[in-house]
Amino acid sequence: MHVEDLRWFVVLAETEHLTEAAAALGTSQPNLTRSLQRVERAFGVPLFERERRGVRLNPYGRLVLEAARAGTAAVDTAQRRIDALLDPDSGTVRLAFLHSVATSLMPDLLKAFRAVAPQVEFELRQEPAHDIVQDLESGEAEIAIVAPRPDPARFGWHLLERQRLCLHVPPGHPLASRRRVELEAARDEPFIGLQPGFGFQRVTDRLCREAGFTPQLAFEATDLATIDSLVGAGLGVAILPAGAVRGNDSGAVSVPLAGVRARREIGMSWRSSTALSPAAERFRAFVRSRPVTAS
Template structure:
């Protein structure tokens, strides 16, 4: 199969619409339809279900899509490695990182690295842990700075930083007077939490289970600032990392004494995949604190 066939299939799989895919690719609909027919003939199975003139990627198509993405990513990686060998002080790093590390940790590491390697460019992706881990596995990102440590055996991990977790409470809350506390002291409190399967939510679930809590979750957010805002508004309490800048002045952050009340932040990459020289150089610059 040609690389163009793979690219066309990925776009068609993403849109599930021949007209939209053809417009995005800049080819005619008949040309794309013929290419899909050839692609499915080589695959030996239909990759889409046709229902009422609509296309839906089927289970065979999802398998091919996974490998097509990886194939394209590998060819892009090959081009980047060649470019880096020709000019080792340039190149590109594809980096994914957590939302909650976007305001301080990642920008500071990028700033330091760019002082030493100003010609290296970055493709950045910000998202939740499960999404950025998948991007590394499929080759869409070279590296990810994430938490907690992913379970996938294919991924290598190096711990960079440990954050203590705390209970965020409204400033006028009875627990705000505590200097530190065990999470069990918040039994019966309504909680604002992150959605499943966000990495911090997994840590929350572990802490609740450790102290035998079955919390009332009044809202599930997608970002920590939203959680803090709802705590400030009196909707409930929340488990968050100790803020670097003091956080919302209407919120008090009480450190948790639970042994597992911490978030390990680390860098991950695919163990058996050779990193492009710029990505390897950036990974080497990320030293544990």
């Protein structure tokens, strides 16, 4: 039994006449009869009472009619949703991104893309890097804006931005007037950082480790804007990407870190083994056409 058999069954149940139902369906009466037999075999009972002038649903048939109407409607809804997803002009892009790009890179990308594809929808997921990789693997996300680069053997990659890393210090701090600062100069300062598991916190830990110390965390936040605000309030210092926090008038001063490794690369990633939906492919092509930026 196929979905089409249920559709034909519904028409026959509504007309209660084989010839009329066959005509309405644009098929022959023998074809309709065979379709009905498949439905009855699937349920194991007769669904109609045969009468001289036509057919009439029996109690079993009325139960099947209710289910057939609901089932075919659900299938039709699923098909419409699939068709919408497959439309590059009005589909949906399942996109995951880092907390640390939520107020900078992400709004720029989305605004620029919606200017050329206003009907495309986005299903957004804001997550730590390790959750993003899991979502790419499971298919929950098709595309991700992430750092660091995931496993090149399994994921595609396109570099979007090289971010200069800076030491954010409270206003009036002794380091605030410097043009550039060695991270070691902040070794005795309390640090405001991200909670464990966030990819950017691993960047902070690595840089401090290379500078010869372990940062003493005064507070662990879940987003960069909170870190910037707490630094501005004088609770400590923090390592943040240049330009990562916008519209936050905290008063914190951003001093570039010295050293060529004081950079972070943000990129777009996708699972190499799986084809993207048309809408996601359109978004990927758009993003890849944009120049790499540096901050």
